[in-house]
Amino acid sequence: MRKHLEIFPVTGLPEVAAGDDLAALIADGADLRDGDVVSVTSKIVSKAEGRLTYGTRREAVDAELVRVVAQRGETRIVQTRHGLVMAAAGTDTSNTAAGTVLLLPVDPDRSARSLRAALKDRYDVNVGIVVTDTLGRPWRNGQTDVAIGAAGVRVVEDLRGTTDSHGNVLAVTEPALADEIAGASELVKGKADGVPVAVLRGLEDAVLPVGEDGPGARALVRDAEHDMFSLGTREAARAAVLDRQPPAGLRELDPLLLSDLAVEGVLVEAGDNAVTVSGADPVTVGVAAERVAVLLHAEGYGVAVQAGPGAVATVTFGSRSK
Numbered sequence: 442m443r444k445h446l447e448i449f450p451v452t453g454l455p456e457v458a459a460g461d462d463l464a465a466l467i468a469d470g471a472d473l474r475d476g477d478v479v480s481v482t483s484k485i486v487s488k489a490e491g492r493l494t495y496g497t498r499r500e501a502v503d504a505e506l507v508r509v510v511a512q513r514g515e516t517r518i519v520q521t522r523h524g525l526v527m528a529a530a531g532t533d534t535s536n537t538a539a540g541t542v543l544l545l546p547v548d549p550d551r552s553a554r555s556l557r558a559a560l561k562d563r564y565d566v567n568v569g570i571v572v573t574d575t576l577g578r579p580w581r582n583g584q585t586d587v588a589i590g591a592a593g594v595r596v597v598e599d600l601r602g603t604t605d606s607h608g609n610v611l612a613v614t615e616p617a618l619a620d621e622i623a624g625a626s627e628l629v630k631g632k633a634d635g636v637p638v639a640v641l642r643g644l645e646d647a648v649l650p651v652g653e654d655g656p657g658a659r660a661l662v663r664d665a666e667h668d669m670f671s672l673g674t675r676e677a678a679r680a681a682v683l684d685r686q687p688p689a690g691l692r693e694l695d696p697l698l699l700s701d702l703a704v705e706g707v708l709v710e711a712g713d714n715a716v717t718v719s720g721a722d723p724v725t726v727g728v729a730a731e732r733v734a735v736l737l738h739a740e741g742y743g744v745a746v747q748a749g750p751g752a753v754a755t756v757t758f759g760s761r762s763k
Contacts, residue, residue, distance in 0.1 A: 443643060450629040451638035459491035464559035467638055473560065476645030478569040478594055480626030482637035483545055484533060486552050486572055486590075492544040498534055501542040505530035508665075511673025518673065521545065524662035525589060527576050545574065549590025550657030557592045561651060569594030569648040572658070573623040579670060586627040588619035591658040593649045595619075618647055619658055681735045688714070688743035688759030698736060704729040716756040723752040730754035 451470045457463070463486065467479060487493075494501055499515075506519035510526055521530050523545065531545040546552045553570040560566055572590030577583075588596065596619035626639035649655050665671040672680060694711055702709060707720040707729045716737075718730040727748065733756045734744045743761035748754050 443646075446625070446641065446643040448625055448629050449640045449642070450634075450636045451640060452636055454485075454636075454638060457485040457488040457637075459488065459493070461489045462559075463489050463556055464563060467556075468560060468564050468566075471638070471640050473564065473566045473568055473640065474642070475567045476642070476648050477566075478571060478622055478641040478644050478648060479556075479560075480571045480573055480622060480630070480639045480641060481553075481556065482630065483531070483549060483572050483574040483589055484536075484543060485637045486546050486549070486556075487533075487543050490546055490552065492546060493537065493541050494544060495541055498529065498532055498542050501532045501544060502530045505532065505544060509676070510671065511676055513675075520665070523549065523589065524659065524664065525574075525576075527574070531574055531589075546572070546590065550592065550659055551590075553590040553592035553657065554654050557654065567593070567648065567651050569644070571619050571622050571626070573626065575627075586623040586630075588617075588623045588658040588661065591619045592654040594622070594644075595647045595649065595655060596658055596660050598647075617661055619661060622647075677739075681738045682731075685734065685738045685745075686743045686761045687745045688757055689762035690760040692742060692758065692760040694758065695740065698740060699733065702729075702732060702736065704732070709733065714757060714759055716758065717753065718756065719753045721752055723748075726752045726754050730756050 449471070451467060454466055454470055502517060502519065505521055507522055508520045509517055510520055511518040516528065518526060518528055519530050520526050525531065533543040537543050549572045553572050557568065557570045560568055570592045571588045571594060573586040574589045575584045576587050596617070598616045598618050622641060626641060629639050630636045691714060699709060699711060699716070704725065706722060706725055707718060709729065710717045716733050718726050718733060720726045730746050734746050737744045737756065737758050741761065742758045745757045746754060747757070
């Protein structure tokens, strides 16, 4: 347990432009010591790296996204090429010239590594670097800062296998240390105060030795395959109907999957690689077969529906193609 933590805003930094030396600006404005963690807002990293584009914000988002997670009107939650899921791909039009849009750094982890190396080489100080950006969160109002880039700092504390104060073994506890650093630093940076850098002191145990940058903030990104909420509700419903993949291989059926499915006048029978739906009314059978297909799709099965002769439909299931 850490007994003491200090957070200092780095004030007086000038407006950053393309080509500016962030290491020099930060070192001139802060009394850095070995073991400090420097939290840097991604906006000034992007400005220094010339990540400014011309056009509309919509055009910038289109260029930066790899998939749309959810959309309501003009608001889009998307996944960026970094793997981050965020509104508007992290683009920013505040404090930029009209007709320009600021993009996220191309590789925030690389940006963090470069800044850390420059501070060590020129000022002989071993610090950790966290590059931050602001995100909203499912189920919670408001926004908070998280780490989108990191170097020289442990991004996750793995407490699995340790015991709590009651002797219970912790099985899944992995605090996202880099995100906690980002959120804590935002308390002294603020959105409207023009303070893009903060220094955290008291985290020496989280700072890696010289020459070890660690996995970076990329290690905090959960890939879509393991994300239980990889689509918005509307998008998930559409995918269940329109984006189903046919089965590409055998997969065992969970016997409980169809246990709650009850459609009056319809018989549902599960076989080795297909579910047969039959009854007296072809329309009712078709509706029931589609419900079966949606349930299977939601559980990650590949599915295909085929109408048979009379009031019979077959839902073939299995593993999905990659």
